[in-house]
Amino acid sequence: MKLETFSYLPPMNEALLRSQIQNMIDKGYAPAIEYCDTVNTYNSYWSMWGLPMFEVRDAAAVVYELKACQKANENSYIKINGFDPVTQAQAISFVVYIPNKG
Amino acid sequence: MDSTLLQNDETNQPPAQVMIDLPQSNRDRQIHRILEDFDKGMIGLQAVKTRIREIAAFLLIDRMREQVGLNAERPVLHMCFTGRPGTGKTTVAMKMASILYELGYIRRNHVVVVTRDDLVGQYVGHTAPKTKEVLKKAMGGVLFIDEAYYLYRRENERDYGQEAIEVLLQVMENQRDDLVVIMAGYKDRMDEFFSSNPGVRSRIAHHIDFPDYNLDELMQISDLMLKQQMYYLDTASIEPYQKLVASQMEHEHFSNARTIRNLLDLLKLRHANRLFNANKPVTKDDLARLDLPDIPDETLIETGSDN
Numbered sequence: 478m479k480l481e482t483f484s485y486l487p488p489m490n491e492a493l494l495r496s497q498i499q500n501m502i503d504k505g506y507a508p509a510i511e512y513c514d515t516v517n518t519y520n521s522y523w524s525m526w527g528l529p530m531f532e533v534r535d536a537a538a539v540v541y542e543l544k545a546c547q548k549a550n551e552n553s554y555i556k557i558n559g560f561d562p563v564t565q566a567q568a569i570s571f572v573v574y575i576p577n578k579g
Numbered sequence: 580m581d582s583t584l585l586q587n588d589e590t591n592q593p594p595a596q597v598m599i600d601l602p603q604s605n606r607d608r609q610i611h612r613i614l615e616d617f618d619k620g621m622i623g624l625q626a627v628k629t630r631i632r633e634i635a636a637f638l639l640i641d642r643m644r645e646q647v648g649l650n651a652e653r654p655v656l657h658m659c660f661t662g663r664p665g666t667g668k669t670t671v672a673m674k675m676a677s678i679l680y681e682l683g684y685i686r687r688n689h690v691v692v693v694t695r696d697d698l699v700g701q702y703v704g705h706t707a708p709k710t711k712e713v714l715k716k717a718m719g720g721v722l723f724i725d726e727a728y729y730l731y732r733r734e735n736e737r738d739y740g741q742e743a744i745e746v747l748l749q750v751m752e753n754q755r756d757d758l759v760v761i762m763a764g765y766k767d768r769m770d771e772f773f774s775s776n777p778g779v780r781s782r783i784a785h786h787i788d789f790p791d792y793n794l795d796e797l798m799q800i801s802d803l804m805l806k807q808q809m810y811y812l813d814t815a816s817i818e819p820y821q822k823l824v825a826s827q828m829e830h831e832h833f834s835n836a837r838t839i840r841n842l843l844d845l846l847k848l849r850h851a852n853r854l855f856n857a858n859k860p861v862t863k864d865d866l867a868r869l870d871l872p873d874i875p876d877e878t879l880i881e882t883g884s885d886n
Contacts, residue, residue: 532712535687535719537757542715 480516480556483571491540494573498536498557506559506568507531508539510546514553514576526550529560543573552576609681610635617674621667622803623796630787631675638682655784656684656759657751659727661766662789665835668763669723671789675761676721685759691717695729698743706739710746718757727762728772744776751782792835797824800836804843809867810850816871820846826877849873 479485489497501508509529513520526546530539539557546555553576559569614635618628637654644650656679660668673690680688697713700706714722724730730747732738751760762769762779766788773780792800798821805811812820827833827842850873854861 530715532716533718534689534716535757537686537754538715538718541718541754541757 480554480572481570489573495536495540497571498539501557501559501569502534502536502539504559504568505563506561508533509558509560510539510542510555511558512546512550512553512555514550516554523554523556526555529558531562547574607639610639610678613674613677613681617671621670622799623792624667624671624789627667627671627787627789630785631671631678634675634785635678635682638678638684642682653684653756655755655782657783658759658761658785658787659769659783660761660763660787660789661769662763663765663791663835665837665839666789666791667836668789669725671787672721672723672761672763676759679721679759685720687719689717689720690723691720692723692725693717694725695740695743698724698730698747699739703739706742707746710743711750714746714750714754714758718754721759721761724760724762726764728764728768731772731775733775744779748778748782794821794825794828797828797835797839800839801843804840805869808843808847810843810847810869811867812869813871816869816874819871819874823874823877845875846873849875 483489498508507529510526511523512526513523527542530542533539543555543557553574554572555574556570556572558567560566561568614632617631621628641650641654658675660671662668669692676685676688676690679685691713693713698706698710700709730740730744732740747760750758760783762783764772801812801820801824824839824842827838830838846869850869853870853872854865
């Protein structure tokens with residue numbers, strides 16, 4: 478199943494993921510982690526992992542939370558959203574973890 | 580990576596023969612600039628300056644070693660600054676952050692200053708998320724924990740501070756690449772803190788002690804502060820001012836440069852009041868000159884300079 482733009486690209490490694498997240502933070506977006514175990518076209522409701530990270534300035538913190546989320550929800554898809562506080566909307570979204578695929 | 584570091588481009592040569600020209604490297608020049616700035620901008624603290632210089636040199640050499648493939652392991656960078664209030668711990672931490680940033684050991688040149696209140700929660704289950712929140716905010720830069728010994732309260736076993744220390748230790752160990760922790764506080768109390776938390780001590784690589792300033796250094800600091808604020812003491816009032824500083828040094832709560840700053844603020848206050856009450860036209864010189872009547876009586880400020 479294809480979810481968002483990045484799913485058409487080869488999988489990211491951690492360094493790439495970090496630079497994507499850093500780019501998001503540098504643009505002023507607040508990164509948020511969401512997870513979901515039943516992913517299908519009809520289910521657009523994902524659970525949030527904690528609050529969006531409004532005050533974070535470095536991607537390391539997001540990766541840290543991401544790993545914590547992964548550990549707690551091994552069978553869930555995990556995605557990262559970038560929330561734009563100006564337009565009050567989600568500006569970026571991509572799946573970073575697919576269970577049993579890495 | 581800085582390509583100017585390597586004078587010889589042939590990578591197939593054994594490392595021992597690659598020439599690295601120290602003064603040629605940009606990064607090195609930048610470090611020298613920061614250190615020079617540090618030497619000039621801060622009075623006294625000779626031991627601290629030497630230590631910082633050593634650390635900076637070590638990190639620079641380590642970076643070079645890494646480039647020629649000698650050693651890739653990241654050194655432990657967590658530090659502990661001990662000393663009485665106003666001896667420049669926070670200021671040096673800011674400088675240290677710039678040095679680490681220039682050398683690429685931290686990704687962001689920021690220092691997050693926190694105390695116990697920012698890390699420890701109010702009720703069960705509140706502490707860990709709160710500490711993590713602060714750690715996340717500081718990631719990529721430096722976390723400066725002021726008066727770190729307050730995290731541990733011996734008299735109360737169920738104090739939440741212990742939980743904060745555990746989270747902190749975990750991150751200090753596992754996220755070494757992402758965060759540098761600097762702890763600060765009084766020497767004796769920090770020693771006590773470390774003796775009850777040996778895990779913290781062993782994770783800190785550099786312990787630096789900040790000595791108190793002597794009278795001469797305090798006078799230089801006053802001079803520097805006044806210059807920065809575009810004031811000056813007239814020649815007649817220098818001696819009474821020095822006497823005043825000397826009397827303050829005996830005070831129990833004397834906090835070095837911070838007391839000096841408060842003292843000068845008081846002087847400025849009296850200066851403004853004097854000019855205002857005189858109700859006469861003033862010259863530019865009048866506005867900058869601190870006179871004898873502006874020096875307060877030492878009995879007057881016994882409580883006033885206490886912070």
